[in-house]
Amino acid sequence: MxxxxxxxxxxxxxxxxxxxxxxxxxxxxxxxxxxxPDELFxxxxxxxxxxxxxxxxIFNTGVMVLKPxxxxxxxxxxxxxxxxxxxxxxxxxxxxxxxxxxxxxxxFTYNTTPSANYQYEPAYRYYKSRISMVHFIGKEKPWMTxxxxxxxxxxxxxxxxxxxxxxxxxxxxxxxxxxxLGSVEDDLLTFFPGLRLCLRSILASLDVSPACxxxxxxxxxxxxxxxxxxxxxxxxxxxxxxxRRANQGDSSNGPGSxxxxxxxx
Numbered sequence: 001m002x003x004x005x006x007x008x009x010x011x012x013x014x015x016x017x018x019x020x021x022x023x024x025x026x027x028x029x030x031x032x033x034x035x036x037p038d039e040l041f042x043x044x045x046x047x048x049x050x051x052x053x054x055x056x057x058i059f060n061t062g063v064m065v066l067k068p069x070x071x072x073x074x075x076x077x078x079x080x081x082x083x084x085x086x087x088x089x090x091x092x093x094x095x096x097x098x099x100x101x102x103x104x105x106x107x108f109t110y111n112t113t114p115s116a117n118y119q120y121e122p123a124y125r126y127y128k129s130r131i132s133m134v135h136f137i138g139k140e141k142p143w144m145t146x147x148x149x150x151x152x153x154x155x156x157x158x159x160x161x162x163x164x165x166x167x168x169x170x171x172x173x174x175x176x177x178x179x180x181l182g183s184v185e186d187d188l189l190t191f192f193p194g195l196r197l198c199l200r201s202i203l204a205s206l207d208v209s210p211a212c213x214x215x216x217x218x219x220x221x222x223x224x225x226x227x228x229x230x231x232x233x234x235x236x237x238x239x240x241x242x243x244r245r246a247n248q249g250d251s252s253n254g255p256g257s258x259x260x261x262x263x264x265x
Contacts, residue, residue: 010080012090015066016073028062031135032163037110040065048104050111053137058095059103062135063111072097111135114156124155134159143167 015026025040027033040048046067049059076097079085085092109130114120136142142163151157 010090010093012061012064012094013073013076013080015064016068016076017070019068019070021068024064024066024068026064026066027133028135030137030141031062031111031133032166033133034162034166035132037132040106040110043104045102045104047098047101048106050106050108052091053108053113053115053117058091059098059105060111060113060135060137061091061094062113062137063106063133064094065104065106109133112159113137114159116156121155124158128155128158134162136160136163 012026015024018024023041023043025037043065045065046069048065049061050063052058052060076093079097080093084096086096107130109127110132112131112133113135136159142160147164151160
């Protein structure tokens, strides 16, 4: 496919060695999640994936539900070492491996890929309220392009808009607020000596930098969308808040502990 960047996608094989988790929901970094797909953890199958938009007989590896197992890990590693993959990347490898094994076919709404196919638009209109995740495949990603207010209406631009909506809600840089200092502050402190201490206490409690109204506390940050190249991924379990499940995958949890996690690379 002439996609040298897909070489790093073979690191997905390492998912099967994460045996501290009972079940893993893996999500590519170029997938935007519109709602938490928690129900995927309850699937009884050891492997599940959604059909690929280009060839629906195979599955797309951008969203996968799997049960870690060292036997699968070593088998996949051996297969990868032999170079046996029909597309030269992880998707061909994994489809060849699971071709004659039992696996569960997920709805396309769990891994919706924009397409120009003539049947795509009407199907999108009918099923769009059920879409859980949108996958922007290919070399061109939303964050590599500029937004256009005059974009033509259609499924692709609607899905692109939803990516930007999530970005704006969680990752957009905050507006910088400058706190005036200098002579004005000196005059105020002349009459109110305790003002400096009061301001410092307020800012410290909010974890806000005096030069810019931006929190410096990492607990207020989500894992950035720059994670397009984060091959280690971000793990999220069910023990945190519904809106942001953060389980950092404590290695003390052994196999069978019931831990489960989202991973995004």
